[in-house]
Amino acid sequence: MKQTIRIAAGQGFWGDLPDAPVRQVEGGPIDYLMLDYLAEVTMSIMQKQKARDPNAGYARDFIPLMKRILPACVERDIKVTANAGGVNVRGCANALIEVARELGLAGKVRIGIVTGDDIMSRIDELLSRGIELRNMDTGEPLSAVRDAIQSANVYLGAAPLVEALKQGAQIVITGRATDTGLTLAPLIHEFGWASDDWNHLAAGTIAGHIIECGAQCSGGNCQFEWRSIPDLANVGFPIAEASPDGTFVITKHEGTGGRVNIPSVKEQLVYEMGDPHEYITPDCVADFTTIRLQDDGRDRVRVFGIEGRPATEFLKVSISYSAGYKAVGTLVYAWPDAYEKAQAADKILRARLERLGLQFEHTLTEFVGANATHGALAGEPRADAPEVQLRVGVRGQDRAAIERFTKEIAPLILTGPPAVTGFAGGRPKVEEIVAYWPALIPKKEIEPKVEVLDA
Amino acid sequence: MKVQLTKLAHARSGDKGDTANVGLIALREDAYPILVREVTAERVKQHFRGACHGDVERFDLPNLGALNFLLHESLGGGGTLSLMTDAQGKTFSTALLRMEIEVSDDEARKLELN
Numbered sequence: 428m429k430q431t432i433r434i435a436a437g438q439g440f441w442g443d444l445p446d447a448p449v450r451q452v453e454g455g456p457i458d459y460l461m462l463d464y465l466a467e468v469t470m471s472i473m474q475k476q477k478a479r480d481p482n483a484g485y486a487r488d489f490i491p492l493m494k495r496i497l498p499a500c501v502e503r504d505i506k507v508t509a510n511a512g513g514v515n516v517r518g519c520a521n522a523l524i525e526v527a528r529e530l531g532l533a534g535k536v537r538i539g540i541v542t543g544d545d546i547m548s549r550i551d552e553l554l555s556r557g558i559e560l561r562n563m564d565t566g567e568p569l570s571a572v573r574d575a576i577q578s579a580n581v582y583l584g585a586a587p588l589v590e591a592l593k594q595g596a597q598i599v600i601t602g603r604a605t606d607t608g609l610t611l612a613p614l615i616h617e618f619g620w621a622s623d624d625w626n627h628l629a630a631g632t633i634a635g636h637i638i639e640c641g642a643q644c645s646g647g648n649c650q651f652e653w654r655s656i657p658d659l660a661n662v663g664f665p666i667a668e669a670s671p672d673g674t675f676v677i678t679k680h681e682g683t684g685g686r687v688n689i690p691s692v693k694e695q696l697v698y699e700m701g702d703p704h705e706y707i708t709p710d711c712v713a714d715f716t717t718i719r720l721q722d723d724g725r726d727r728v729r730v731f732g733i734e735g736r737p738a739t740e741f742l743k744v745s746i747s748y749s750a751g752y753k754a755v756g757t758l759v760y761a762w763p764d765a766y767e768k769a770q771a772a773d774k775i776l777r778a779r780l781e782r783l784g785l786q787f788e789h790t791l792t793e794f795v796g797a798n799a800t801h802g803a804l805a806g807e808p809r810a811d812a813p814e815v816q817l818r819v820g821v822r823g824q825d826r827a828a829i830e831r832f833t834k835e836i837a838p839l840i841l842t843g844p845p846a847v848t849g850f851a852g853g854r855p856k857v858e859e860i861v862a863y864w865p866a867l868i869p870k871k872e873i874e875p876k877v878e879v880l881d882a
Numbered sequence: 883m884k885v886q887l888t889k890l891a892h893a894r895s896g897d898k899g900d901t902a903n904v905g906l907i908a909l910r911e912d913a914y915p916i917l918v919r920e921v922t923a924e925r926v927k928q929h930f931r932g933a934c935h936g937d938v939e940r941f942d943l944p945n946l947g948a949l950n951f952l953l954h955e956s957l958g959g960g961g962t963l964s965l966m967t968d969a970q971g972k973t974f975s976t977a978l979l980r981m982e983i984e985v986s987d988d989e990a991r992k993l994e995l996n
Contacts, residue, residue, distance in 0.1 A: 468962055564899045650892040650975065651909075690892060690907070693946050697905020699896035700950045703941050716943050732945075750963060791958060791965040800973040802933045804980050820965030863961050865899070 428671060432617045434459040434610050434634070435666045439641025440466055441486055447641065447664045452496045452505060454680035457666060459613045460500070462509035463606040463639050464489065470603060471747035471861045473513035474547075474578040482522075484515030490522045493598070497527060500597065501535050508588055508609040512600045514578065516540045519600050520880055527882035536882040539591025541601040543875040544580045546744065546868070553872070560744060560866035569866065575748040577861060581868060582743045584709025585631075586622070587875035588612035594879040603745060607708050610635030610667060618671040629713035629735025630673035632706070636713075637677055637695050637730070638665040644677060644695035645726075646685030651694065658684025663726075674731040676723055687726040709743075709870075712736040741867040750862035751788065752829040755820040756836035757795075759849030766797050766808040768844035769817040775843050776819060779835055787823040787832075794818070816849065822860065829857050883990055884982045890993070891917060893975035900960035901952050902934075902971030904978050908947040913993055917949055918942065920983035926951050929981050930974075951978070 435457040437448030441464040451460055464486040477484030489511035500507060512519040520540045527536045546553070550573070553560065560569040569576075580603035589612045591599045599612070611631035614620065620627040637644050645665045646656040663683025669675040677687055696715065700706075703715035712735060719732035760768040773792045780790075793799040795816035797808035808815070821832045833855045840847050887906070890913040895904040906921060908914040927938040936954030943950065957971055958964035968974075990996055 648894070650894065693907050693948060694892065694894040694905070696946060697903075697907065697943075697948055697950055698894050699898060700903050700905055701898060701952065703943050703950055716945055718945055720946070753965060755965065789958070789965060793967055795967065799967045801977045801980070804929070804933075804977050818967065822963065822965055860962050862963050863899070
């Protein structure tokens with residue numbers, strides 16, 4: 428057994444720095460590259476792409492990326508775990524196989540695919556059996572939005588990825604798998620951790636949580652002494668250097684920018700945290716109040732002491748549904764009296780919308796430069812502010828009403844308060860809202876499937 | 883004396899649906915007990931009045947010298963439903979750091995706040 432496994436994070440979200448995974452592969456020794464592509468509503472976008480083109484529906488960026496790094500991965504036996512498969516895991520695998528053949532790597536790469544997360548076609552059957560898939564936040568039953576559902580995927584844990592690795596997969600592609608599972612699976616595979624070894628599973632899960640947002644634990648978006656964080660232009664993405672005993676070190680490649688220290692790791696640990704005693708994944712329940720951190724030299728933080736508890740009998744389902752339309756319009760008002768002018772313009776706009784009889788579920792006005800982020804906490808806006816951006820958003824079910832709203836912004840330039848600009852972008856775009864519906868499903872309803880294909 | 887939290891802590895915030903979370907982290911170990919005493923869920927709820935329309939929960943992480951706050955009904959519906967500039971609650975962190983808390987002269991001396 429290897430005594431240290433180095434897992435490198437290459438993407439904090441779909442759309443993160445395109446070259447980060449390449450730099451992780453080329454910048455120094457790693458054993459695994461972990462790539463998280465799926466945000467909460469990404470699946471619905473992919474579902475739409477697949478409806479238009481049966482070969483689409485996965486993270487397309489993954490294929491050109493693999494084209495760049497696959498030869499090095501094969502040469503140095505770097506394995507890749509990625510939830511790039513979206514709603515078309517097989518399509519993604521086929522595209523990857525094609526790339527492997529183009530690169531002359533036929534017969535040299537085994538690709539594991541994990542499916543079984545997509546329950547879109549089973550919704551009615553599940554509802555008919557009394558599995559209500561109630562919204563975890565609001566308690567509403569799914570039947571309330573049944574006809575608007577666009578995708579439904581279960582978050583799978585590490586187990587099926589471990590199975591794929593066991594069968595010799597070098598690249599493991601999943602659909603909706605948890606981001607923490609992408610890191611935990613290699614550790615279970617390499618160190619042979621048992622499926623009820625809760626402390627170790629919790630440790631691997633927390634390692635995953637720390638690196639899953641990419642550079643957000645290695646100096647990016649870090650408040651602690653932010654001015655002194657070196658060379659963010661060349662920021663190093665994180666690496667978890669894990670040991671069989673469940674301890675690990677968070678670090679990054681030599682010669683990269685950014686900073687890994689106790690404050691940078693702490694900031695990421697508390698990110699999107701709920702009840703710290705119960706960080707629930709398909710694999711275990713991790714207890715964040717047991718985490719110990721220790722300085723382990725420059726850009727190294729040792730993490731140890733982690734305890735976990737048995738996994739629950741449920742899996743989380745990520746359901747997306749159409750929830751109407753929205754649009755946001757902006758204009759910029761300049762000194763003098765910028766804030767007062769922006770306020771006056773908002774009043775005029777609202778009077779016109781009312782005269783048109785347009786109905787919205789929600790209308791929101793913000794004054795960027797005055798109080799858009801901190802609201803009343805920012806205090807009374809300065810009378811001599813050099814500029815203030817008026818930002819008005821509307822949301823509703825009636826697309827025509829939202830469309831009409833978008834035509835009322837530009838006219839304010841010639842028919843409202845003076846010293847106004849910032850309309851070069853044209854009319855605001857009407858956006859279809861695809862909302863997120865989190866729910867729970869009994870684990871026994873879901874059977875993940877694992878296949879390993881030869882390129 | 884009154885001290886702004888930004889002298890005692892750093893923070894990061896994020897979202898889960900319509901709930902914003904703010905992790906407040908003591909800059910020094912000896913500042914943590916002061917955060918525990920002063921930055922109660924009630925005070926945070928009061929601080930964010932007008933912005934947080936639901937309950938505020940606090941969880942303590944003495945191992946990290948940190949407090950985690952959940953501010954329910956704070957993100958205009960959350961996710962893609964929200965019309966807010968900060969629909970993901972990313973700036974609630976520094977909004978919390980604006981809070982002023984009471985620190986004794988003795989504590990201020992130990993924390994070198996004078």
